Amino acid sequence: MTERSNFGSKLGVVLASAGSAVGLGNVWRFPTEVGNNGGAAFILIYLLCVLAVGVPVMMSEFLIGRHTNANTITAFSKLAPGKWWRIEGVAGVFVAFLILSYYTIISGWTLYYLVQSLKGALLTDQDYSVYFNSFVSEPFTPLLYAIIFMVMTHLVIARGVQSGIERFSKIMMPMLLLIIGILVVCSFGMPGAGTGLRFLLKPDFSKVTASVVLSAMGQAFFSLSLAMGCLCTYASYFTPDTKLVKTAVSVCSIDTFVAVLSGFIIFPAVFSVPNVSPDEGPGLVFVTLPNVFNIAFHSIPVLGYIFSGLFYMLLLLAALTSAMSLHESVTAYVIESWGIPRKKASAMVSASCMTLGVLCSLSFGVLSDFTICGLTIFGLFDFCASKIIMPAGGLIICLFVGWYLDRKLVYNELTNCDTVPFRLFRFYIFLVRYVVPIAIGLIFINELLG
Ligand code: TRP
Numbered sequence: 001m002t003e004r005s006n007f008g009s010k011l012g013v014v015l016a017s018a019g020s021a022v023g024l025g026n027v028w029r030f031p032t033e034v035g036n037n038g039g040a041a042f043i044l045i046y047l048l049c050v051l052a053v054g055v056p057v058m059m060s061e062f063l064i065g066r067h068t069n070a071n072t073i074t075a076f077s078k079l080a081p082g083k084w085w086r087i088e089g090v091a092g093v094f095v096a097f098l099i100l101s102y103y104t105i106i107s108g109w110t111l112y113y114l115v116q117s118l119k120g121a122l123l124t125d126q127d128y129s130v131y132f133n134s135f136v137s138e139p140f141t142p143l144l145y146a147i148i149f150m151v152m153t154h155l156v157i158a159r160g161v162q163s164g165i166e167r168f169s170k171i172m173m174p175m176l177l178l179i180i181g182i183l184v185v186c187s188f189g190m191p192g193a194g195t196g197l198r199f200l201l202k203p204d205f206s207k208v209t210a211s212v213v214l215s216a217m218g219q220a221f222f223s224l225s226l227a228m229g230c231l232c233t234y235a236s237y238f239t240p241d242t243k244l245v246k247t248a249v250s251v252c253s254i255d256t257f258v259a260v261l262s263g264f265i266i267f268p269a270v271f272s273v274p275n276v277s278p279d280e281g282p283g284l285v286f287v288t289l290p291n292v293f294n295i296a297f298h299s300i301p302v303l304g305y306i307f308s309g310l311f312y313m314l315l316l317l318a319a320l321t322s323a324m325s326l327h328e329s330v331t332a333y334v335i336e337s338w339g340i341p342r343k344k345a346s347a348m349v350s351a352s353c354m355t356l357g358v359l360c361s362l363s364f365g366v367l368s369d370f371t372i373c374g375l376t377i378f379g380l381f382d383f384c385a386s387k388i389i390m391p392a393g394g395l396i397i398c399l400f401v402g403w404y405l406d407r408k409l410v411y412n413e414l415t416n417c418d419t420v421p422f423r424l425f426r427f428y429i430f431l432v433r434y435v436v437p438i439a440i441g442l443i444f445i446n447e448l449l450g
């Protein structure tokens with residue numbers, strides 16, 4: 001087998017992993033969940049979930065990946081030869097593929113909206129829900145944009161770990177952070193900033209129910225790219241001196257920071273326009289925001305042009321770095337287990353994923369009446385991935401590290417053979433053995449019943 005690549009620098013490690021985590025989940029899904037679940041109280045619970053569940057699960061994925069230096073399926077087979085644990089690796093690669101197929105479709109929408117905002121088309125008086133619905137239900141245009149997006153992802157992955165993933169993450173992540181900074185400042189200057197900030201900062205605990213807690217946990221999983229082998233695959237490119245605990249804490253902090261700042265961008269803007277409500281669901285970014293841009297910047301269209309252009313650019317960059325990680329976890333498997341060279345492997349993954357993506361995209365239009373158990377194809381993929389296989393994957397990873405793996409191996413991996421102190425090791429083991437499995441078990445039961 002050829003020599004395996006590594007990330008070339010510490011910064012590359014953090015930016016690539018943060019790139020995987022920061023995605024549509026932060027800028028699109030998080031504000032939607034905050035809006036639907038009553039604001040600040042949801043954010044507090046979310047923070048708790050990131051600390052108690054997100055950080056330990058991420059550390060576990062990192063240690064599995066770095067210890068085995070292999071794609072997710074091989075990683076589990078190496079650590080537990082001939083055992084059923086391998087099924088987690090198989091599920092991870094399979095679901096990364098599934099998620100990529102519909103993630104690409106939504107990412108294609110963001111690319112379309114970016115182009116439209118640069119053409120000024122999002123600053124005209126029109127009903128944006130009609131605009132959005134007629135765009136997504138049309139068969140060809142959304143697919144065309146999804147294909148362009150997939151080609152972009154493919155080109156990065158085909159270049160490999162250092163000159164593809166690491167290099168582009170180092171360019172895109174700083175750009176993304178810069179854009180967020182600019183947009184937060186702009187948003188604070190909007191007339192609704194006060195109301196928006198109050199919504200985000202003043203917790204109303206009367207809105208907290210079991211299902212809100214469980215949504216926060218599901219959101220943490222999705223946003224941190226957990227349980228699907230993405231971070232395991234990236235960790236297999238970490239060098240022996242990469243500090244796993246520190247990296248996991250940095251990645252979780254960056255991801256959470258971006259999610260909260262996205263709230264700070266979106267809610268002041270949303271509240272600055274009368275009769276627009278923050279709990280409009282998934283249309284928040286594609287329907288509510290164009291309305292806001294149009295109304296709020298009516299008298300100074302140049303600002304609206306810049307604001308909307310930057311906003312969709314932000315979404316696109318975030319989506320691209322996440323799609324790269326989903327793509328890489330499948331491609332790494334194809335390269336290593338089927339012995340296919342990277343460029344060809346990457347092309348095979350892109351093409352087959354896009355084929356599945358066609359079905360997802362058409363399920364918003366031509367195929368919208370085709371349902372399985374009441375869900376469209378897109379809905380079904382999302383349901384299977386985020387509501388069934390993801391929580392189950394997180395559960396299995398924790399049980400694997402907490403109960404199956406040798407304690408010494410886990411300790412050595414997290415402390416780089418006792419050279420980096422990790423005082424909370426026993427607490428970490430307590431979390432992965434008991435707290436996280438029980439918490440995930442609860443989400444799982446709730447999702448299935450609800
Ligand atoms: N975390 C990304 C986001 O916030 C999406 C993502 C990338 C993902 N890789 C993943 C989600 C693996 C689940 C599993 O948009």
